[in-house]
Amino acid sequence: MSGPWADGVRRWASTGRRALTTDDAPPLTYRRWVDEGDALARALIGAGLAPGARVATLLPNGTELLTALYACARVGVTAIPVSTWATGPELRRVLDAAQPDLLLTADTVPGSPRELPMGAYIWGETTGPALPLADLLELGGRVGDGAWLAAVNAPDAGSDFVVLYTSGSTGAPKGVVLSQGAVARNAALIADRMGFADGERVYTYFPLFFSGGLCNALSTTVAVGAELVTQARFTPAGAATLIHERRCTARDVWHDGLARVAAEHAFTHEDLRRMRRGLVVDAALLAAHGAVDDLGVDMYGMTETATAFTCGHHRDPAAVRQTTQGRPLTGNLLRIVDPDTGRELKAGEQGEILVRGPNMMSGYTDDTHLALIDEDGFFHTGDVGSLTADGHVRYACRTKTMIKVKGLTVQPEEVEAVLTACPGVRRAVVTGLGAGHESSGIGAIVVLDPGTAPAEVAAWCRRELSSYKVPELRSVAEADFPLSASLKNDRLAARALFPTLPAVP
Template structure:
């Protein structure tokens, strides 16, 4: 994380004045883009993509840092009736190879050398020539595939979550209504746009006509500086951002009075952190709950939000709780698996063989455990699935374990998560070794093969991995034995 001095924060912003113009759709650093400019750039890029074989019904891989060209690329792909495969810039070679093999895109666009190593990538660092006029027509068949994002499974490599234009449009409408966003709002996005929350925030802001600032990367000083300077009205936060706000030594020196609220999503709310921020700034929080498969499930009311609940199901989303033992629908306050359905539900997974276990008679099985109380407030108590959530990103234990098993001195291993105040959860690896191997060596092995957020924060030497007779790892036993919070 870089820092910004208070002297820099006092410099005049070259976008102020023209970015307050009602036609401004997006701001990045000192450059403002109108809706017409974005459309012209998207049309120009669409022409180049069409020359590479992109047409309706095809897929295009997009691996890009946070930049305006990311937004332009998504719009260009949609103009051609194609769907966009979002690849995290944190992915390493093997992860990108898996994603490309799974989704079979006909073209690639981005700014990342890892994607360029696998495909003939149209580089976003090259200038885009705007196309005058309307350019290629936008096709929005609600049933057509629009977007693929990746969600980790518990038993293997990440799955691709398929959204249609119809399901994505429904998710955007749910997010707009839940957060009460209007053209008068001013928001900024610091989270990766390849994550469902990032692309949802961008798509919703553009659909609503809100003023949007996109940041190259997360920088707490820049974030606070632009809340003050741009008069941001809604701030989006995940656990690391919330913690950085709470720990900022000069937080009171920034004028955050323009904020209506801060939204907390992707990880459970840490009440101590929210309390500190509200006490120091006077700004309240709005917890929300969603998933890649159904982006907006529940949200707190803007007025009267509660930190002990992810809120009530948003209008248009149905939620039920079923018994973990029998699958029967439970009454109010009965604890079980949370299942959801809505028009915003994904079309399904790739590979297709992951779909049968994902649904129960048309209801998506979230794998989260909780209950709906008598008044309809939804509370999460546990996760029946084994995914670990780090900074809002899902980490599949099996994926990390497969890398560790590749070390010649690792006889057995199991990966699990423990609470962490900075990241939501931390990845812990219990390892049985035949001969001594250093913690740093194993952590580096994972870091070389997988995205940095999947890297274990601790390696625990253990005499054996607890398993059922079937061979299934008893991760709950590992958590009970070794899973103290990482800050202890």
């Protein structure tokens, strides 16, 4: 026995099932995942690591990252998946904060050998301070059966599994500690709500070093013994080919994340109709491909709740699945309160979302979570939302993203929704303008289709929004649109970028 996340992987080892397919390496079966993961886990013990030690991984989506995650979970070592997109200074800040005992990387990570601390091992060609992984694996041969059994029996549901650093779309990244039990249990509940079943093949482009990839995409497929289909580096053409060739039956993507893939020649109407389950995608895309019986669901959650805290059910009516974030997962409690008075609000009233449940993080690495938990044990999320009469959550926005203009409050998500509903607008991010506590106005950075005039977009906004919500527009190319590392709108970057862009006619 090991912790529940590692045991979840081991459960399928005797089946011969495929666990992972990428476009740049041979497929990984659950059997090989366990065999290679156990060898690495022995090596970690041989290197002197004990439960509670920390191993950082600087690895893209692929066999190496899955092997490292399983090996750590198997013997109770905490994994710290680090973004391969991190720049040198970003990487150094994370590693300095995490203080790992050892680091695992690969020669496919650009420039990584120049940034690695001592105690680093690398898959592939070695340069700089990193040692070949074979040197680490040799240490596993020194571990006797008694020491091995003691190591694999040490982890339990409460053992730290990972420390994930949030994307920091509204502030500096934080280290979020999640237990094996929280991640494994939550993933099983999400898989059930999505209707995932035996034999599922799930496509995702989410990086597995972020919560959406690790806690949701990867861990839900493990929960049902399914196959995860992904890429080390996302390209729409590569994704379309993988989805078509593997005949994917489900997807774990952002709501508009399939639009670029669906535009590829290799992607067919049948591909989308076959991928009926998973996260909700834009209704217009479903209609264009004739996917009339789609079962996609929406969810509400965050890294601190191992992704979903609430989730729609695949058997809910389409109108409910596409307009709400579902009900709390089993065992979770949620309140909507007035942020000023703490008074619990009625259905339909909008306030701050408070959460409590078994999928909650163990805490932040700097213990700042303690100030966000009230006397009843509820975590104050800083999110704004409401409940429907039958208990479904409707998420509105982050309190920290609300924009105040001349004493009036504007939710950027509302303005973004109006903008993206405008014909010819591909993307939109909204931010406050100027410095100080109150903004001097509203700004929007948009990506427009060829031939779309900014004046048409401005006229649309004047028709659809109150005058104080109408944004000043700036247009950029798709490649220059400000996104966070987890592919969400980056409002901090947008605020800095806006004044550098020319006014649109």
